[in-house]
Each structure stands twice: as C-alpha cells, then as structure tokens.
Amino acid sequence: MTRIGLRVLSAIPTLFGVVVITFLLTRVLPGDPAVFFASNPSMSASDIAAVRENLGLDRPLYDQFLIYLGNLAQGNLGRSIATGQPVAAEFARRLPASAELTLLAFLLAVVVAVPLGLVAALRPGSLVDHAVRLIATLGVSMPTFVSGLLLIHVFYFRAGVLPEPIGRLDPFLFEPARVTGFLTIDALISGEGQVFRAALLQLLLPAVTMALFALAPLARMTRAAMIAALGSDFIRTARAAGLSRGRIVLIYALRNAMLPVVTTMGMVFSYMLGANVLVERVFSWPGIGAFAIDSIVNLDYAPLQGFVLVMAAIFIAVNLVVDIVTVLIDPRAED
Amino acid sequence: MTPLLSIRALSVEFDTRHGTVHALDRLSLDIAPGEIIGIIGESGSGKSVTAHAVMGILDRAARITGGEVLFQGENLLEMGRRARDGWRGRGASIIFQNPRAALNPIRAVGDQIADVVARHSSLSRRAIRARVLELLRHVRIPDPERRARAYPFQLSGGLCQRIGIAMALACAPRLLIADEPTTGLDVTTQAAIMALIRERAREAGTAVALITHDVALAAGNCDRLAIMHAGHVVEVAPTAAILARPRHPYTAGLLRSVPSLAGSLDQLQAIPGSMPDLRRPDLPPCRFAERCPRRLPRCDAPGPLALTACGPGHLVACRNLP
Structure with missing residues (x-):
C-alpha cells in the first residue's frame, strides 16, 4: 500500500511539468491571438494593443505563467477567447460526453478482444486464430475517421437502423436531469426509458468505431500473453496434477496473462482519449476532443492548455489504476 | 510380479521446423510397485520425453507414433481425456526441476x-x-x-x-516421477530433498522414477538403474549389478566418466563422439554404434535392437556383448 501512496505522490511533479510545458508550447504557436481576436478591418493598432493588454499578453512570460498558476490553484482554467465562457465550465459540460463515449468503447473493446485473444491462443494456427488476426489488422490499419464514416454509411445511410450522427441525443428529446453527466445513466436514474434508448443508439456507432481501433492491440496482447502463460512450467505442473482444463486456462493461465494485458489496457485507454478528437468530429460529438481542435484553429490558449492538462491528469490517473490493478493481481509487485 | 507401469515399444517424434526428431524409438521399460528406479542419460537422450509421455503432458509438437504405456494393465494412451485427468495425480504424478x-x-x-x-x-x-x-x-x-x-x-x-x-x-499416487528434482539446488539441499522423496515414497509404497544425468545420485538412491541413450534404453539392471559389471559399452563409458566412481581423477574418461542427430532419417538400429569401440558389421544389420537378458534382472540392448 505504501507503494501506491508513493505512486500517487510521484504524479505531482509530473503534473507540474505538464503545466510548464503546455504553457510554453502554446506560447510558441505561430500567430498572434490578439490580432486574430481583433480581426476586424476597422480596428487600429491601438485597438489591438488594448486587446493584448486585456488578455495579459503584453506582460513578460514569467508573469503570465504566475498568473496562470494562481488561477489554476483556484480551479480557474481561464476564459475561452472564442466563446467567452470559462474553460472550466466548458469542460464540465463536455468531459462527461467524452468520458461516456470512451468508457463504453473501451468496455466493448475489452469484452470482445480478451475472449478473442484467449480463443486464438488456445488454438494457434486455427481458423479462429486467423480470423482474429484479420480483424485486428483491419482494426489498426483503418483510421478511425474512415471506419467511422463507413459505419455511418452502412448503418445510418444504407440500413437506416441507427440514428443520424448528430451528437449525443435526438434534438427533439430533452436531456434527463443531470446527475453523472452520462446521458444513458442519467436517463436510467430518472426512469426515462425512451431517452435511454435514444442516447444509447447515438453512442453505439462512435463507440464501435473507437472500439475497433482498440481491439487489435488488446486481442494481440491477450493472445501472446496467453500463449506464453500456457507454455510455462507451472501450467505443465497443473496439467500433470490433473487439474481441469477450465481451471488451468482461467485460473492459472489467464490470471498470469492478465498482467501484460492490463498494462496494454492502460496504454490503449490513453490512446483512445487521443483518438477521440477524430471520432468526435465525425459524429458531431460535443466532447472535449472537438473543443480542443476548435481551440487550436482559433489560437485559443486557455482551452488548449486546459485540454492538455486534463488529458495529462487522466493519463496519470489511468497509469495509477494500472499500477494498482497490477499490485492486486501480482503479489510480487507489492515489494 | 506384475509391473506397475509397463512401457512397451514406445515411439515419440517431434515435428520441428528443421525436420522430425525421432526422440524415442521403440522404448521399453517396466517399473515395479514401490521400487525406486533411476533413469539415467545425457541431455536429449529422451528421459524427460519418456516421463512426459507417461504423464500425458507432451507438448503440441510431439507425436506418439507407436507402442503402449500400461498402468496396472490399462493402456494410458487409449484412456479418454477425463479419465486421464483423473488418473494424473492419483495414478502417477511428477515433480520437476527448477x-x-x-x-x-x-x-x-x-x-x-x-x-x-x-x-x-x-x-x-x-x-x-x-x-x-x-x-x-x-x-x-x-x-x-x-x-x-x-x-x-x-x-x-x-x-x-x-x-x-x-x-x-x-x-x-502409485508412481512418482522425479524429473531432475535436485538440479539447481545446492548440495545439502539436494541430499535433504532426495532423503525426503525416498522416505515419503517408502512410507506410502509409492514407486519412484528418478530421472537424472547424475549417475552418482541415482546409484546412491535407486534399487535399479535404466540407462538411456538417444531415445533407447540400452541397459537395465539392479544398481549393484550395473555398477559391478556394466554390459553395454555406453554404460561402461558413462561409469568411467563419473568422478566419484572412477577412483582418481586421472582415471576419468570421456565418451568419444556425441549423440547422433535424432533428425537423421538414416539412424542405425543401434544409435550408439557410431561412437562404439566394439562396433561390428552385424551391429548395423537392419531390424530393431532388442533388450535381451544377460543376468538376473539384467537387460541389455547390444549385439556384441563383451
């Protein structure tokens, strides 16, 4: 347990490093936000200078950084130049949308990939094994925006079984009372079956798109780890003791194989947060990924810094979870 | 006495990327209830393959191409998977090196x-x-x-x-296979582990097959010894008989190469040559022939090499006994 405590503490300097780097990186981006913001032909140089002063951009860099740190400490991520809204409020609205999508996609990927990898490992070289390899190869080699558009074409445009890709909910439905920010869960809590169904259907295609992408590394790693575990000496011992096949595969081999798989899950999850940016665009998902792209295009510093910071925090949290799960699975990791 | 385990003309092959390895060739060996038998051979002689074949834990690449393994009269190779799983642990079990x-x-x-x-x-x-x-x-x-x-x-x-x-x-279990159980342990631990295996086996009436490349260890712990070379059992006999008068040229060479049995270090001798490549399609009937100082033309005559009696409980697979 001390190991876990130390691990949490070690996240703090990492987070500070992220703050410094994102601050500096956004400052070296080309373009002058004041000019961009004041892009009105009637504006004079003095107007632009006024905007710059208003945004604090005329001050020295370290001053800007200290102000930024002070604001961060108060939970203030700044104000978006483009929307005029506080960034923190914007994130509070958008993060649940992204989280719901990513979590469902991740869950789908794990539920499909781990059994596939397991079956492939039990019969290497079999038809199932080749099928898994094919699915995995297709999953990684197709960019998410291509597979996303393909899915939309088939399931919305051709078959018409899934709703239009226009965000989280049909515009004619009202959002359920906000509890978690996850529309499906909030709809269940307030007992609105129709809203739940609609929200789930909207989620399905983007979630599958992201899951397809995550399938490959998970299935391949499960297969490789299972083959390694099944070939190890202690499996031979278990077989020689007459233990049943189910017990050998699930209790002895799979639990050992889960160690590298859990690490891969962490990496895949973090990666999926990045992939979000494209998938959210394709499905008009009002998440943080789409928000981040807009911020880059608009040279909007505050939301961009906020985005990188939030992502870094999630990334650190995911790694923390991976470490904790590893300790729970493997007694050796505790020392 | 009817044997507890009777391996009869067992052949095992391995399919590898570089050809088929003829790991065991018509191997026969009996183990009596309650006895401690040492199965001795150098690396690659097929000791562990024999053990794994008996336990039914050969890996995927292995194929049993002939013979039978009778346990209390029942052929293990024809047993269903469930019955075999139930037999493992109760009929026989195995301890491994490492x-x-x-x-x-x-x-x-x-x-x-x-x-x-x-x-x-x-x-x-x-x-x-x-x-x-x-x-x-x-x-x-x-x-x-x-x-x-x-x-x-x-x-x-x-x-x-x-x-x-x-x-x-x-x-x-009625049979305990100990596959190099003390390799990798320090010497005092080795002795303690061997004593423990013997004691537990004697107490329960369990037969022990001690698989080892250590002749001295086997000689010190076993009632009988079976010498393996390149997938054949070349000689089986009570420990005292084999130490006093080894009949197979390979056994004789093996005993001359063991420090504690050879007297002084000057008398130690290596066996010339090395085991034949078991992937060769043209392996001679006697797989020791190419290293053997007593090789005769009839040693290479076609036909399987049989274990024949040459003393009380003493079997040897050689066509030119001294």
Missing part, C-alpha cells in the same frame, strides 16, 4: 496444493485445508500455516521443491 518456475507465481502455494487435493476428492473446505497443512508437515516445511499463504517468490528453491513434492504426493 521448482520455483514449476509453481504458479501469483497463487499462494497452499492454494495450489489445495487445488490438487480438491480436484481428486470431495472433501470440505476445512478438510482440504487440514490436508494441505498435513502435507506441508509431511514434507517438513516449518510453520506450515504461515508458509501456506506464501507465494513461490517468497520461498527458497529447496522450499519450493518441498511444495512441489507435497503437491505431487497430495493424492497418494
């Missing part, structure tokens, strides 16, 4: 022993726990309650091998 790797690294050792006990009995959880502690005491593990909760990485190699023995003996 004891720590042979145990599941992330499962408490007591639970691993309990898994075996539970598999072959319908005892209650309490009774299983009591049996596990009893087994741990039998293999002289100090503080069994605490050690049962330990993981292999927290135990020494010697303790891990004691756990392995406890697991193997959990269901009182």
